[in-house]
Amino acid sequence: MSRLVVVSNRIADPRKTAAGGLAVALAEVLNNTGGLWFGWSGKIVEPAEGATAADAPVHVQQAGSVKLATVDLTQADYDAYYLGYSNGVLWPVFHYRLDLADFDAGYIAGYRRVNQLFARKLLALLEPDDIIWVHDYHLIPMAAELRALGCTNRIGFFLHIPLPPPLILAAIPGHDWLVKGLCSYDLVGFQSNADHEHFCRYIQAEAHAQDLGDGRWRVFNRTVQAGAFPIGIDVEEFEGLTNAPEGREMYEKTKAEYSRRKLLVGVDRLDYSKGLPQRMRAFRHLLQNHPETHNSATLIQIASPSREDVSAYSDILHELESLCGSINGNFGELDWMPVRYMHRTMARARLPGLYRASRVALVTPLRDGMNLVAKEFIAAQDAADPGVLVLSRFAGAAEQLKEALLVNPYDTENTANAIHLALQMPLDERRVRHDALMKTIRRYDVHWWCDSFLDKLGKASAEESGTPWLRL
Numbered sequence: 001m002s003r004l005v006v007v008s009n010r011i012a013d014p015r016k017t018a019a020g021g022l023a024v025a026l027a028e029v030l031n032n033t034g035g036l037w038f039g040w041s042g043k044i045v046e047p048a049e050g051a052t053a054a055d056a057p058v059h060v061q062q063a064g065s066v067k068l069a070t071v072d073l074t075q076a077d078y079d080a081y082y083l084g085y086s087n088g089v090l091w092p093v094f095h096y097r098l099d100l101a102d103f104d105a106g107y108i109a110g111y112r113r114v115n116q117l118f119a120r121k122l123l124a125l126l127e128p129d130d131i132i133w134v135h136d137y138h139l140i141p142m143a144a145e146l147r148a149l150g151c152t153n154r155i156g157f158f159l160h161i162p163l164p165p166p167l168i169l170a171a172i173p174g175h176d177w178l179v180k181g182l183c184s185y186d187l188v189g190f191q192s193n194a195d196h197e198h199f200c201r202y203i204q205a206e207a208h209a210q211d212l213g214d215g216r217w218r219v220f221n222r223t224v225q226a227g228a229f230p231i232g233i234d235v236e237e238f239e240g241l242t243n244a245p246e247g248r249e250m251y252e253k254t255k256a257e258y259s260r261r262k263l264l265v266g267v268d269r270l271d272y273s274k275g276l277p278q279r280m281r282a283f284r285h286l287l288q289n290h291p292e293t294h295n296s297a298t299l300i301q302i303a304s305p306s307r308e309d310v311s312a313y314s315d316i317l318h319e320l321e322s323l324c325g326s327i328n329g330n331f332g333e334l335d336w337m338p339v340r341y342m343h344r345t346m347a348r349a350r351l352p353g354l355y356r357a358s359r360v361a362l363v364t365p366l367r368d369g370m371n372l373v374a375k376e377f378i379a380a381q382d383a384a385d386p387g388v389l390v391l392s393r394f395a396g397a398a399e400q401l402k403e404a405l406l407v408n409p410y411d412t413e414n415t416a417n418a419i420h421l422a423l424q425m426p427l428d429e430r431r432v433r434h435d436a437l438m439k440t441i442r443r444y445d446v447h448w449w450c451d452s453f454l455d456k457l458g459k460a461s462a463e464e465s466g467t468p469w470l471r472l
C-alpha cells in the first residue's frame with residue numbers, strides 16, 4: 001500500500017482528541033500507511049542573520065506511526081500568503097463576496113512564494129510511490145510547483161470551501177493561473193455538485209477543456225479528473241462524545257437551566273460567510289411577529305473568534321454585538337434574555353450536550369462549502385425526541401440534507417417563519433425528518449469521504465495525466 005502524504009496549511013496532532021473529525025479520519029489513514037502530514041507550524045519566525053526564508057528548517061516529529069513535518073513562516077510571508085491572498089482574496093471571492101476582496105498585487109507573489117517553499121521542503125521528504133493529498137485554498141498551486149521540481153507522484157486536491165460560478169472566479173486577477181494550478185492535480189474534489197459544475201463550466205468556457213467522460217477532462221495538455229466528495233463527520237465518534245461524561249453533563253446542565261424555554265442554537269466561526277447578522281434579524285422578526293415566543297424561546301449563539309487581523313472580521317463582530325444588544329434591550333425581561341451570545345470557542349467535548357439540549361439549530365450561512373455543524377447537530381440528537389435543523393440552501397450540506405427546513409437566509413421573513421415552524425413541529429414529524437437525516441450522515445460520513453476520494457485518486461492513472469508537467 002502506498003504511503004499517504006497529507007498537505008494542509010495547518011496540521012493537527014492526531015493524538016489529541018480536540019483535533020476533531022477531519023483530523024481523526026485523516027489520522028486513521030495516515031496511521032494505516034505510516035503516513036506524513038506536512039504544513040505550516042503556526043509560528044512566525046524571522047530567518048537568522050545571513051539566512052533567507054527559503055532556508056527555513058523543517059521540524060519533524062513522530063506521532064505514533066505518523067510523521068508530522070512543519071515549516072515556520074516569516075512575517076512578510078504570513079501577511080501576503082495567509083492574511084493577504086488566502087484570506088483577503090480567495091476566501092471572499094470563493095464565497096461570492098467580490099466586494100470584500102482586496103486585490104493587492106503584492107499578495108499573489110507571497111502566495112506563490114510560500115507554495116514554492118512548501119513544495120521544495122516537501123519534495124525532500126517524498127518517496128517515489130507516495131500518494132499526496134493537498135487540502136484547501138491556501139495551497140492551490142502546490143501540485144504545479146511540485147511538478148515543476150520534477151515530482152511525478154499522484155497528487156489529489158480537495159477544496160473545503162465553495163467554488164463560485166465562472167464569471168465570479170474570473171474577476172480574480174490571475175484566475176487562469178489559479179485554475180491551471182488546479183488542473184495540475186490528478187484528482188480535484190469539491191464539496192458539492194454545484195461547485196463541481198462551476199469548475200466544469202469554467203474549464204470548458206475559459207480553457208476549451210475536452211470532456212472525456214466519468215469526470216475526466218483533457219485540458220492544458222493533460223488529463224485531470226474532478227468530482228464532488230461531500231465531507232462528512234465521524235458519526236460514531238460524535239455519538240461517543242454525546243454519551244461521554246462531559247457531553248452528558250453539559251446536556252443536563254443546559255436542560256435544567258433552560259427548563260422553561262425552548263432553546264435554539266447557533267455554533268459558528270465568527271465569519272461574514274456564516275450569515276450571523278441575517279440570522280439575528282430573522283430571530284428579531286420572529287419575536288416581533290410571534291409574541292408567544294417571548295419568554296419561551298432563547299437563542300444561544302456561540303461564535304468563535306476567527307482571523308481577527310482581517311478588517312472585514314472586526315466589522316462583522318461589531319454588527320453582531322450591536323444586533324444582539326438591541327434584541328435583548330427591546331425584548332428582554334428581568335428573567336429572560338432572548339439571545340445569549342458568546343464570542344468564544346466551545347470545547348469540542350461540550351458541543352454535543354449543547355446540541356442535544358436544543359430544540360432547533362440555526363445553520364444559516366450565506367455561503368458555505370459544507371458546514372459540519374449541521375451534521376453534528378443531527379448526530380447529537382435523541383432519536384426519540386429530536387430537534388429540528390433550519391439550514392441555509394446556500395450551505396453545501398443542503399444538497400444532502402433535504403429533510404432539514406431549508407431557508408434563504410437573505411429572506412428575513414421566510415427564515416423567521418421557518419424558525420417558527422421548527423419550534424412548533426410535532427414529535428412525529430421531527431422523528432421522521434431526523435431519521436432520514438441520520439441515515440444520510442451515517443452513510444456519507446468522514447470515512448466514506450476519505451475512502452472514496454483516495455480510492456478515486458488511486459485509480460486516476462498517473463501516466464495518462466501526461467508529462468511534461470504543466471509549468472505555471
Ligand code: ADQ
Nearest residue numbers: 160231267268269302303304345346368369370371372373
Ligand atoms: P469552517 O468554516 O470552519 O470549515 P464548519 O464546517 O461549520 O466550518 O465547522 C468546522 C468545525 O468547527 C466543526 O466541527 C464545528 O463544530 C467547529 N466549530 C465551529 N464553530 C465553533 C465554535 N464556536 N466553538 C467550537 N467549535 C466550533 C471549512 C468550510 C466548511 C466545511 C469545513 C470542512 O468553511 O464549509 O464544512 O471546512 O470541510
